[in-house]
Structures are given as structure tokens and as C-alpha cells.
Amino acid sequence: MRSLHGFVRPFVLSLPVWIAGVGLAQQADLHALVTAQIERAGEASVTELWLSAAKLRDVAREMSVEGLDGELERSLDKSGLPERAVLMLLAARLEGGDTSNVKSKLLERLTPLLAAKVDELAVAACGLAADPTFRTVDASERRGLIERLLAIGNDATRAPGVRLEAAFATCRIGMGDDVRKARALMNDFMESSDSELRAQGALTLARSGAEVSGRLYEELRRLSILPDAAGRLALAYLEKERTREVGERKLKNLAELQKLDAGEKDVSAPPESEFDKLKNLMRMIRRAHPDGEKVTDEQLLEAAMQGMLQSMDEHSSYLAPKSYERFEQDLAAGYGGIGAYVGEDRQDGLFTITRPIYSGPAYNAGLRSEDKIVRIDDWPTIGKPTDEVIKKLKGRPGTEVKLYVWRRGMDPSLIDRPTEEMVYHVGRAAITIPTEQHQMLPGKIGMIVLNEFSRVASDELRKPLLDMLDAGMTGVILDLRNNSGGLLDEAVNVASLFLPRGTLVVSTESPLGATERLKTETDPVIPADMPVIVLVNRFSASAAEIVSGALQDHRRAVLVGERSFGKGSVQNLIAMSGYRDDVYQDENGNGRWDNWEKITKDWDKDGEFDFAPRVKLTIARYLLPSGRWIHRQLDKDGTVLNQGGIVPEVVVEANRIDAWRIEEMRRVLDIHAPREYVDKHWAEFKERFSQIADNDRKDTALYPGFDEFYKGLATPLAPDDVRQLLRGEIRRRVQDARGQEFPQGDFVEDLQLQEGIRQVLAKQSRRTDEIEEYRSTIQPDIAPRLNIAAADQNKVRDALDKLNRALKGERLPDATLKELAELLGESLKN
Numbered sequence: 001m002r003s004l005h006g007f008v009r010p011f012v013l014s015l016p017v018w019i020a021g022v023g024l025a026q027q028a029d030l031h032a033l034v035t036a037q038i039e040r041a042g043e044a045s046v047t048e049l050w051l052s053a054a055k056l057r058d059v060a061r062e063m064s065v066e067g068l069d070g071e072l073e074r075s076l077d078k079s080g081l082p083e084r085a086v087l088m089l090l091a092a093r094l095e096g097g098d099t100s101n102v103k104s105k106l107l108e109r110l111t112p113l114l115a116a117k118v119d120e121l122a123v124a125a126c127g128l129a130a131d132p133t134f135r136t137v138d139a140s141e142r143r144g145l146i147e148r149l150l151a152i153g154n155d156a157t158r159a160p161g162v163r164l165e166a167a168f169a170t171c172r173i174g175m176g177d178d179v180r181k182a183r184a185l186m187n188d189f190m191e192s193s194d195s196e197l198r199a200q201g202a203l204t205l206a207r208s209g210a211e212v213s214g215r216l217y218e219e220l221r222r223l224s225i226l227p228d229a230a231g232r233l234a235l236a237y238l239e240k241e242r243t244r245e246v247g248e249r250k251l252k253n254l255a256e257l258q259k260l261d262a263g264e265k266d267v268s269a270p271p272e273s274e275f276d277k278l279k280n281l282m283r284m285i286r287r288a289h290p291d292g293e294k295v296t297d298e299q300l301l302e303a304a305m306q307g308m309l310q311s312m313d314e315h316s317s318y319l320a321p322k323s324y325e326r327f328e329q330d331l332a333a334g335y336g337g338i339g340a341y342v343g344e345d346r347q348d349g350l351f352t353i354t355r356p357i358y359s360g361p362a363y364n365a366g367l368r369s370e371d372k373i374v375r376i377d378d379w380p381t382i383g384k385p386t387d388e389v390i391k392k393l394k395g396r397p398g399t400e401v402k403l404y405v406w407r408r409g410m411d412p413s414l415i416d417r418p419t420e421e422m423v424y425h426v427g428r429a430a431i432t433i434p435t436e437q438h439q440m441l442p443g444k445i446g447m448i449v450l451n452e453f454s455r456v457a458s459d460e461l462r463k464p465l466l467d468m469l470d471a472g473m474t475g476v477i478l479d480l481r482n483n484s485g486g487l488l489d490e491a492v493n494v495a496s497l498f499l500p501r502g503t504l505v506v507s508t509e510s511p512l513g514a515t516e517r518l519k520t521e522t523d524p525v526i527p528a529d530m531p532v533i534v535l536v537n538r539f540s541a542s543a544a545e546i547v548s549g550a551l552q553d554h555r556r557a558v559l560v561g562e563r564s565f566g567k568g569s570v571q572n573l574i575a576m577s578g579y580r581d582d583v584y585q586d587e588n589g590n591g592r593w594d595n596w597e598k599i600t601k602d603w604d605k606d607g608e609f610d611f612a613p614r615v616k617l618t619i620a621r622y623l624l625p626s627g628r629w630i631h632r633q634l635d636k637d638g639t640v641l642n643q644g645g646i647v648p649e650v651v652v653e654a655n656r657i658d659a660w661r662i663e664e665m666r667r668v669l670d671i672h673a674p675r676e677y678v679d680k681h682w683a684e685f686k687e688r689f690s691q692i693a694d695n696d697r698k699d700t701a702l703y704p705g706f707d708e709f710y711k712g713l714a715t716p717l718a719p720d721d722v723r724q725l726l727r728g729e730i731r732r733r734v735q736d737a738r739g740q741e742f743p744q745g746d747f748v749e750d751l752q753l754q755e756g757i758r759q760v761l762a763k764q765s766r767r768t769d770e771i772e773e774y775r776s777t778i779q780p781d782i783a784p785r786l787n788i789a790a791a792d793q794n795k796v797r798d799a800l801d802k803l804n805r806a807l808k809g810e811r812l813p814d815a816t817l818k819e820l821a822e823l824l825g826e827s828l829k830n
Contacts (some may be wrong), residue, residue: 022254030071031428034089038075041085045514046124049084050411053092069096083113083121088571090128102277106234107137107145114148114166120160126152126165128174146174153185161199164189164204171208171568183210190219199223201231212241227633227642278304279423290504302613309615314634315569328592328611331454331487336596337394338401339431339655340360346624347670350374350379350406350415351389357434358739365426366403368736374415374422382416396596397430408679430588432456437743438464442695442773445760446473447753449743453486453543458493465525474532475760477753478547481561487540488518488570495550496520497653498532498557503625505550508570511622531763532557533729533756535745536648541565549624549646559648560756566632570620579612579670664717674729676710680735691735696727697776724749747777754778763796 037052044052057068070091076086093099093106098797113125126149134145152158152166162249163185174634186208189201191707204221206212209685212220223234282300284293302320308315311830329335339360345352350372356363373381378394393401403426404418414422435457438448446468450457465476465515478498488506494679495505499520508516534548534557551557575581582594583601623629632644657665668674681704682689700706700723710722735742745753755777758768768774 023419028344031075034068034071034075038081038085038086044084044088044522046087046120047511047513048083049088049124051512053088053095054792056092057095063583072096073102073105076105083116086113087121087124087128094128094131094133095497098393100136103133103137104141107134107141109132119162122158122162123165126162126169129166130169132172133729135173142173146170146178150178150181152607153182154390156689157385157407160200164344168204168208179208182207187211187215189607190215199234203230203233206237212237214509219239223639227629227631234499234667249705259622263302264818276716285498287488287769301430305586305615311636313387313569313618314565315571315616315617316618319573319616321611321613323659324611324614330452330623332592334430334432334456335394336594337431338365338367338403338428340367340393342386342393344389344567345370345372348372349383351384351386355433355741356736356743358735359434361427361429363739365402365424367424367426369732370408370710372406372415373403375404380416381738391595392602393792394595394700397428399596419576421629434460434741436460436464437741438468439743440468440473441477441747441757443479443757443761443766443771444472445474445757447477447479447743447745448485449479449745453490453494455487455490456491457486458497461494461497462525469525474764475533476526477533477535477613477745477756477760478557479535479743479753480540480548481535481537481543481673481752482539482744483541483544484539484565485544485567488543490593491543492518492520493522493549496522497525498551499554503550503554505625505717505829506546507623507625508620509623510556510570512619531760533537533759534559535565535752536561536646537654537752537754538565540646540822541567545630549628552646553625553628558650558759559646560650560759561648561652561752563643563647563651565643566630566646568631568644569618569622570622572615572619574615576615577612577741581612582609584609586714600674601685650755652752655749658687659716665721668713669724673709673713674725676730677726678733681705686737687732690734691739692727693731693742695773696723697773698723698748699776716775730778 007518014820033056037056041049064655072089076089076093081089090106090110090754093102099106110125110128111120114129115124116122129145134142137145138760149166151171153163153170155163160751167185171179174182183205186201186205189197190205192198192201195772198219202223204217205216206220217238220234220238223230223654225231225239226234243471276300282297284305284343285299285300288296301319305318308319319435331467340355340362341354341356343352343354351374353367353373354373355361355369356367356672363699373389373393375381376389379392381389381392395401404422405424406415406418406422410422424511435451435454436448437451438446443449446465448461448464448468450461492505499505499525501520503520504517505520506518507787510516532551534551536544536559537546540561541564542550548557548559548564580603582591582603585598585600586593587597588594593609597607597609602608604610620629621629622828628643630646631642632640633642635641678689685704688702688704694703698720700710700719703709703723703726706723706726709726710719713722715722731742747753747757754768754777757774761767761771767780768778769780
């Protein structure tokens with residue numbers, strides 16, 4: 001599986017289909033294997049040829065079949081083979097066994113390829129010439145090869161890449177004067193006035209093993225600050241040189257070895273293997289660390305693997321079986337169960353439904369937010385781990401579970417001794433976790449929030465978009481804030497809802513294969529002339545950045561919000577060798593394990609289905625349609641070298657709340673004041689609360705008994721802060737009553753969404769003050785009409801919002817008043 005933090009899709013290498021079909025058969029027709037590969041080599045890139053050659057050897061090794069080397073040699077004896085096929089066969093044979101009896105024959109087949117007219121093939125042939133095998137050929141053959149390579153290197157009519165690869169091969173198989181001549185050629189490239197040629201010369205010279213100093217050091221240091229492959233390679237060579245220097249210094253101190261355990265380490269003993277070092281370190285931790293007794297060797301080994309992967313980049317990681325199980329479930333967006341978000345209430349410790357999934361059986365059976373499940377059948381949940389309770393709730397669709405539910409207002413003694421009057425019978429079902437919420441905003445603006453790019457993301461977006469189009473939608477706001485990514489296929493499918501068929505969405509570049517260009521394959525749902533706004537923030541990452549970046553590059557949408565996270569790398573999910581998933585009976589044929597399905601092979605006999613561990617390894621990078629790589633780059637200390645991310649056309653910071661206000665708001669919530677207020681007035685004002693949930697116009701007069709309630713809190717919060725707390729509780733209660741979740745964006749409070757609304761209306765030559773619902777909630781966009789500089793417009797809007805809050809009771813700091821006066825002063829004079 002391949003992932004972008006996120007996203008994951010079946011990763012199919014550009015290898016012939018026959019490799020997958022070979023399997024682990026005990027007998028194989030090597031001739032057929034090699035012949036089939038030769039036939040397919042004509043259209044393969046060099047990278048694919050190398051990968052296919054390696055895979056050939058892997059397949060033969062997995063089948064425990066001897067004789068591949070002989071079959072490759074017989075194939076090389078054939079005349080009329082395409083150049084690419086010869087390259088593939090040579091690469092496969094050089095990776096094989098003893099070549100002492102065939103090295104002259106291999107050289108004979110390689111030599112004509114050095115003069116290949118296609119630069120890519122000539123570079124590849126020179127690369128093969130650097131193989132150590134050719135250092136051991138007859139002296140006259142070796143001299144002939146070196147002279148050919150030097151001639152290519154000095155041929156000004158050949159491409160720079162060919163010349164430099166020939167020089168590199170000379171360094172690998174030549175000696176003394178030959179190496180000096182080859183490196184002199186590389187130095188000539190470093191003296192070029194063309195920066196690209198200088199870079200190629202420097203990187204090749206460093207690759208040849210030359211001392212990194214003087215002119216070479218300066219050129220590598222210049223390259224290392226560039227955010228591209230050449231920069232990363234240059235940085236690696238500099239790091240290698242630093243490592244060598246550090247190693248030399250350490251060698252000088254070998255006599256000062258520390259004592260290990262009770263005795264002096266025997267310096268005359270053979271050096272430890274790398275695995276011995278790891279085992280000794282694990283033993284030291286277990287014996288000497290204060291918490292050493294709390295960890296197992298398995299946990300330490302997992303931490304070591306995690307450390308290795310994290311040292312490469314922040315997105316590579318080790319997924320232990322339980323971690324992978326959660327990862328897989330998140331992507332699947334489905335399970336068998338009652339359909340509810342659940343967790344332990346931190347205040348009373350009870351297992352609580354935080355919110356039912358409104359299309360699920362729990363809601364249909366009458367369960368609501370904040371219901372406490374105190375018993376499942378005859379099994380009490382009190383004091384049980386949350387994961388254990390969740391396992392009891394999940395199960396085969398169609399089966400029934402008996403739940404004992406305690407609600408606020410009931411006798412607390414019933415928590416431990418529930419009665420039959422508290423019982424709800426809930427039928428389990430196949431649950432699809434909702435990935436979207438949508439709402440038709442005033443002015444016929446459709447807002448749709450996508451939480452993650454799961455396997456059902458595009459399908460879940462398509463239906464509400466079509467429904468809102470049928471209802472007269474005139475503009476779309478796609479909210480990708482806080483969306484950390486998901487499946488690559490779904491990123492392309494979501495983009496397809498907005499872009500014409502055949503439009504490039506993203507490209508991936510990997511050393512494992514050719515560049516992959518992913519395009520839309522269906523007609524768009526949204527008409528081409530309909531305004532589209534995309535909301536992003538610093539938590540929008542990976543697949544979310546692909547969609548927003550593609551819409552931005554193709555000028556199909558205006559982005560509003562904050563710079564996105566900046567994740568432009570591709571991960572591959574790889575099963576750990578030597579481990580295997582438990583085996584199950586796939587009863588519903590969906591290709592993945594569901595928690596009710598029968599386990600047919602339980603390798604560790606623990607009675608539970610266990611996944612094998614996986615490695616999430618970075619193997620490629622992705623590029624937006626314009627060629628942008630938006631990856632945020634860090635050095636080894638975590639210092640940001642390049643911010644990366646996607647910068648929206650309209651930058652709007654999220655709502656900011658002072659720290660003291662956040663703490664006081666938490667205090668008011670912890671004493672349950674908003675909840676008790678809603679409980680008190682719900683029955684009488686249910687209809688008004690429904691209106692408040694949609695839009696309260698920021699008017700505290702709509703809230704029954706607000707002044708008395710506010711006074712009773714004795715809080716330093718402004719009345720508008722308390723209004724927001726009450727409205728949040730009301731919206732939670734109303735969505736339970738309606739059976740439909742409110743989107744995360746709320747046009748009454750959300751500054752970024754408000755700007756998105758402004759942008760949609762502006763494209764339709766309309767204004768927010770023309771629409772009643774927005775007139776009292778969204779500040780009119782007066783900044784452009786007052787001729788205020790674009791850089792100051794966000795500050796003005798923020799100040800106006802604070803001024804509006806001050807008019808409703810919040811004390812406005814003098815500094816804010818001064819800032820507003822300075823920003824508006826000149827315009828107001830005009």
C-alpha cells in the first residue's frame with residue numbers, strides 16, 4: 001500500500017505482470033521467464049530495467065530455482081537483441097554468481113552499448129562498466145575498456161551526463177594515471193560558467209571518492225542549500241565527509257574504552273557485529289535505566305526501528321500490529337458495530353457516547369450524545385479499558401447487543417445496578433464512518449467539509465454536491481482544514497468532481513520507477529462557471545494539499561485561509577519480512593478483515609486477529625500540476641529549511657482567543673453551566689434553540705434569561721464569549737434532535753469561512769450586506785472600498801470584529817483602538 005501521510009493506495013510498480021503471477025511455485029520455466037522479460041524490455045525505462053533485473057533474481061531465489069545465470073548467459077549469446085534487453089540481461093547476470101568464466105563475454109556484449117546513440121542507454125552502459133567484475137578482466141581487455149571510457153569522456157559531442165558517467169566508471173576500474181585523468185575531466189566541468197554543469201561535475205567527483213575539500217567543498221556547500229535532489233545529494237556527501245572526520249577522531253580514542261559491567265573489555269577480541277551492539281545496548285537499558293524493568297526487549301527493538309526510520313525523514317515510521325490495525329480501519333472508514341463515537345468521560349470515568357453516527361443503529365435505537373453505557377449484556381463496563389469495551393460493541397452485522405444506558409438525572413446508584421428499564425436493544429450493522437458534513441448556507445452557497453480521504457471520500461462528496469445543485473446551489477466552499485490526508489486514488493477522485501476529464505492532478509517521482517502522472521477520469525460534478533472556494537489551514541496536508549494545489553494550479557478555485565502543512569512525499573506500506581497476518585475467512589468478500597469474521601490461522605494462539613507489523617517508508621515525492629514540490633524541509637535538528645506548503649490567494653488567520661479566555665471558558669464548561677442552561681430551557685424553547693443553532697445573529701437577547709445566567713457565572717468573560725459557549729451546547733443538542741451533524745465551519749463565528757463566503761459572493765457581484773443572515777454576523781468588506789492596502793485588510797477585519805465585540809460588552813484594549821484608527825485614518829479623511 002502506498003501512502004501520502006497519509007495517503008495510501010495499492011502500489012503497483014512498473015514491472016511486467018508476469019512477475020506477480022510467478023508466485024512461489026516449486027518448478028518454473030526459467031526460459032519462459034527470461035524470454036517474456038526480454039520481449040517487454042523494449043519499452044521499459046532504464047530504471048524499470050534495473051528493477052526488473054533485480055526482481056528476476058528475487059523470483060528465482062524465492063522459488064529456490066538454480067540455473068538463472070546459465071539462462072541469462074544463453075540469452076546473451078543470441079544475436080539481434082534490442083539494446084535495452086541486453087542491458088537488462090547484463091545487469092541481472094552481474095548481480096548473480098561467479099562471473100570469472102564469463103566476464104570477457106559480458107564485456108564483449110557491453111562494449112557496443114557504450115556507443116549507444118540514445119544518451120539514457122549510453123549512461124546506463126557506462127554505469128555497468130563500473131562494475132567490479134571488469135576490474136578483473138584480462139589486462140589488455142581492461143586497458144581497452146578504460147581507453148574507450150576516457151575517449152567518451154573527452155568527446156565534446158557527447159552529452160554531459162554520458163561523459164561524466166564514463167569518467168566515473170574509469171575511476172572505478174582504473175588506477176593511478178587513469179583516475180587522475182578522469183577526475184581532471186570532472187574538475188573541468190566544475191570550472192564551467194554553466195551552474196548546472198558545475199553541479200554535475202561536483203556531484204560526480206564526490207561520488208568517485210575524491211577528497212571533499214577546496215573547490216569541491218565550496219560547490220557542494222552551494223548546492224546543499226537547494227531544495228531539490230541535487231541539493232540533498234550534495235548535503236549527503238558533506239555529511240559523509242563529516243562522518244569520516246568524526247570516525248577518524250574516534251579511532252584515536254580507542255585505547256580509552258570504558259569498562260562494561262564488571263570487567264575491562266578485551267580490546268584484542270573481534271569487533272562486535274551491529275546486532276551485538278544493539279543487543280548489548282538493550283541489555284544495558286534494561287539493567288541500568290530507572291524504568292528498565294518496565295520495558296521488554298520487543299518494545300526496545302520497536303523503538304530502535306522507529307528511530308532508524310525517523311532518522312531518514314519525519315514521515316517514515318514503524319507500525320506495530322495494533323498501530324497498523326488502527327491505521328487500516330481509519331482508511332477503510334467502516335466496521336461492524338452500533339455506529340457511535342465513544343470514549344471515557346474524563347470527569348466521571350464512565351464509558352460515554354460522545355456522539356452517535358446519525359445514520360447508524362445506535363441513533364435509530366434512541367441513543368444520544370452523553371449517554372453512558374454502563375453494561376453490555378451481562379458484562380459491566382465500569383473500570384474496563386476503553387478498547388475492551390469497544391470490542392464488545394463491535395460484531396457481525398445483523399446480531400443484537402443489549403445495552404444498559406444511564407443518563408443524567410437518573411439515580412446514580414443505577415450505574416452499578418442497572419435495571420431493565422435502562423435497556424436498549426441495538427442491532428449491529430456495517431457502519432460507514434462519515435467523512436463529510438455539508439450545509440446549504442444563506443445565498444445558496446453550498447459548504448462541504450471533507451475530514452479525510454478514506455476509501456469512500458469521493459462517493460460521500462458526490463451525493464451532497466448533487467443534492468445541493470438540485471436545490472439551486474450557486475457556489476461551493478470546500479473545507480479541507482484539519483484534513484491530514486488519506487488515499488491517493490481518492491485525492492484524484494475528489495479533484496475529478498471539480499476538474500474536466502483528463503486533467504492532470506498530481507505526478508509522482510520515485511527511484512523505483514518512471515514518473516506517474518495521475519489525471520481525472522470522469523466528468524466534473526460542479527459546472528465550470530460555478531465559483532469554488534477551498535479553505536485550508538496549517539493542518540491541511542498530503543492528499544488535502546494535492547486537491548487544493550491542483551485546483552489552484554488549474555485556476556479552478558480560490559484558496560482561503562493559512563499556509564498548508566507542506567507534505568510532498570509518498571510512503572509505501574511494506575510488510576515486515578518474517579511476519580505474517582493471521583488468516584481469516586473473508587465472509588463478505590471485501591478483501592479485509594472485519595472484526596466478526598472467523599480466524600482460521602491464529603499464529604500466536606491468543607484468540608485475536610493480529611496483523612503483521614508494517615514499515616511506512618518514504619519512496620517518492622509528488623509534484624503538483626505546475627511542477628511545484630511543496631514539501632516542508634527540515635534539517636536533522638528539526639530546523640525548518642523550507643516552509644513548503646500551499647499559500648492561499650487570500651490569507652486569513654484562524655480565530656485567535658487569549659489564553660486566559662480559553663482557561664476561563666474551560667472552567668465554565670467543567671461546571672456544566674451551559675449544559676444545565678440548555679437542560680432547563682430545552683422543552684420550552686426547542687424551536688428557538690433550533691434557530692439559534694443555525695444563526696443567532698450574535699444577539700444575546702435571543703437567549704432566554706441570558707442576563708441572569710451571565711450574572712450568575714461571575715466570570716470575567718465578555719457576554720459574547722458566554723454566548724458562544726451556550727450556542728456550542730445548543731448546536732450539539734440540536735444536531736442530536738435533527739439527526740444531522742453540523743459542519744466544523746460556522747459562518748456566525750468562523751473568520752476563514754466568512755472570507756470564503758465573501759469570495760463566492762464577489763465572483764457573483766454580490767456583497768454580504770445584501771443577504772439578511774450575513775448582515776449581522778459578517779463584517780462588511782469595507783477595506784477595498786476604503787482603498788486600504790491588501791496587506792492591511794486582514795488586520796482591519798480583525799479590528800472590526802473586535803470592535804463589534806466591544807459594542808456587545810467586551811472591553812477593547814487601547815492598543816487595538818489605536819491600530820484601527822491608524823489603519824482607517826487616511827481613508828476616512830478621503
